[in-house]
Amino acid sequence: KMDTNIFKVNRIPSLTWNWLHMNDASVERVPQGTDTDVLQDIQGNVESGEEDGFSITGIRTGMGDNVTTLVENSGIKIKKLRGFEMTEKEHNGIARLTFDFTEDSINGFELVAEEQSDFTVIMNYNGPRDQEISACIQTRYQVKKGARLTLVQINKLGENFSFMNDLGGIVEEGGTFQLIQLILGAKNNYYGNFTSLSGEKSHLISDMGYLLTEDSKLDINTVADHTGKKTLSDINVYGVLRDNSEKTFRGTIDFHRGCSGAKGNELENVLLMDDDVINRTIPVILCDEEDVEGNHGASIGKIDEDLLFYMQSRGMDEKAIYEMIAKARVDSIINLIPDEETKASLM
Numbered sequence: 001k002m003d004t005n006i007f008k009v010n011r012i013p014s015l016t017w018n019w020l021h022m023n024d025a026s027v028e029r030v031p032q033g034t035d036t037d038v039l040q041d042i043q044g045n046v047e048s049g050e051e052d053g054f055s056i057t058g059i060r061t062g063m064g065d066n067v068t069t070l071v072e073n074s075g076i077k078i079k080k081l082r083g084f085e086m087t088e089k090e091h092n093g094i095a096r097l098t099f100d101f102t103e104d105s106i107n108g109f110e111l112v113a114e115e116q117s118d119f120t121v122i123m124n125y126n127g128p129r130d131q132e133i134s135a136c137i138q139t140r141y142q143v144k145k146g147a148r149l150t151l152v153q154i155n156k157l158g159e160n161f162s163f164m165n166d167l168g169g170i171v172e173e174g175g176t177f178q179l180i181q182l183i184l185g186a187k188n189n190y191y192g193n194f195t196s197l198s199g200e201k202s203h204l205i206s207d208m209g210y211l212l213t214e215d216s217k218l219d220i221n222t223v224a225d226h227t228g229k230k231t232l233s234d235i236n237v238y239g240v241l242r243d244n245s246e247k248t249f250r251g252t253i254d255f256h257r258g259c260s261g262a263k264g265n266e267l268e269n270v271l272l273m274d275d276d277v278i279n280r281t282i283p284v285i286l287c288d289e290e291d292v293e294g295n296h297g298a299s300i301g302k303i304d305e306d307l308l309f310y311m312q313s314r315g316m317d318e319k320a321i322y323e324m325i326a327k328a329r330v331d332s333i334i335n336l337i338p339d340e341e342t343k344a345s346l347m
Helices: 065-072 306-312 318-334 340-346
Strands: 038-043 046-051 078-084 093-099 106-113 118-126 134-143 148-156 162-171 176-183 188-197 203-212 217-226 232-240 246-255 262-272 280-288 294-302
Touching: 038 046, 046 093, 065 106, 065 134, 065 162, 078 093, 078 118, 106 118, 106 148, 134 148, 134 176, 148 162, 148 340, 162 176, 176 188, 176 318, 188 203, 188 232, 203 217, 203 246, 203 318, 217 232, 217 262, 232 246, 232 318, 246 262, 246 294, 262 280, 262 318, 280 294, 306 318
Parallel strands: 078 106, 093 118, 106 134, 118 148, 134 162, 148 176, 162 188, 176 203, 188 217, 203 232, 217 246, 232 262, 246 280, 262 294
Antiparallel strands: 038 093, 046 078
């Protein structure tokens, strides 16, 4: 059995001081199960299947080599979805995947958006509230020339869950990878994404929203790796921390030599609703190319006193104001989901 004391994930590309304990995270419960059943609702020009291993190889993922080894050594089948350019009679491809976790599991997915396709994948994670369950999902993706892949991940897992959600992929010339993540459940969440922007004018759009309560924890490692010319990354994180919850966000924009004209933007907005929450943030911009532009902005704290006074003067009490703003953070992510059926189930 694997020693969880050395199961490290989410290692930041550029290490900081060890005493901060933010260079990586240790997973307390590592799943040893097989893959879970997934309900698939597929429409449009989409091909699905499963194979013994990954076809997309040689890529990095946000959570790192330990998770890759765990998935590859588990012996599970890799579920594969491929979206093609739509014909005149067909709609853009969409695959709605529903996970109902009832025991520990390890899962592998591979998503490919073929040239000029517009392909959306929605992953709904559900699980019982009272069981202690640990689950891991690694998803690899490839966005080919001129294609768009939109991946939506919605976490409504039970309060005793430990969940690892690992992503890694490559975006080719003129392609766009859009990632929309909403985290409303699980006690311990580990999220990682490594996007290789290798093609000229390739684009990453990453939007995450989370609401953490009680003693839940969220650990994030997001890397936008710019190697292609005129590449663009937009990373946005909107969160709410309540009670004794805890969050660590590592966000790295890495400009490599040769990625002239590249731009990277990173914005974090965190609402701290209680005094005992813990918020850690490490924004990193690495640069080995002169002709690039990198921006980071953060707003972390309680509601602005002037705004609070204004709304109280309109008859709202402080608790109601905080609840309204917290809901608005979550709704802002829900509104980005390009599927009305999924959006309606969350509102």
